[in-house]
Amino acid sequence: MSQEVIKVTEDLARPILEDMNLELVEVEYKHEGKNWYLRVYVDKPGGVDIEECGRVSEQLSEKLDEHDPINFPYFLEVSSPGAERPLKKPEDFLSHIGEHVYIKLYEHIDGEKEFEGDLVSFENNTATIEFKIKTKTKQIEVPYDKIAKARLAVTFN
Template sequence: MSNHVTSVTEKLVQPILDEMNLELVDIEYKKEGQDWFLRVFIDKPGGVDIEECGIVNEKLSEKLDEEDPIDMAYFLDVSSPGAERPLKTQKDFEKYVGEHVYMKLYEPIDGEKEFEGTLVSFENETAVVEIRIKTRKKQLEVPFEKIAKANLAVTFN
């Protein structure tokens, strides 16, 4: 059910985003408490504003009403992914080289399964992340398929 909803939503929202030069970051359809939420995260270089989110919300809402892929009540929420944007595709990793990232892996590499560090490079489907262990720095080579979850991480210097 959830996959069907997200794939239909993606088909409906993509032309709207293309027209507005916006990028689809992620779609979530999940239950929180008693309510279902359909969340669409959009972005563009420099970030999206509340007005753009509102326009996409309105246009997508019309399309969803026409197609009616969801047979229950839900809340539609279109927003920016924020500072801790998820990194889902290889293109995302290429785009954010040099940024501070958080990663969670399916299996440990050099004893590390969850870490934060600087994304040094991404090529040949491998991310190189520099992490700090106490006072020394260490580079981990992480194959793309071993990454369970990754997002930009906010640093406080």
């Protein structure tokens, strides 16, 4: 049921977001405590503001009411993915080259399952990450299909 709700929500949200020049980052449908939450994360270069999220929420809420994919009470939340936005698709990697990222893998590469560093490139479905170990700078190539989770990572200089 959750995947069906996510798919319907994505399909309903896309035309709304295209009209507003916004990107659909992710849809989550989760049970937390006694409540169900349908969360829609949107973004654009430079970030989204609360007014844009409010407009998306109003329009999407109307569409969800028309199509009624959820037949019990839930909360709809529309927001920015934040500074540590997830990288879900190859296009996300391509548009964030040069930025600091955190990547968790399904299996070890060079004895490690987690890397944090700068995304140097994304070619042939492989992300190249540059990171430091003590004073040495190293690079690692990570196949896209081995990535369990990836997101932008905030650094403090």
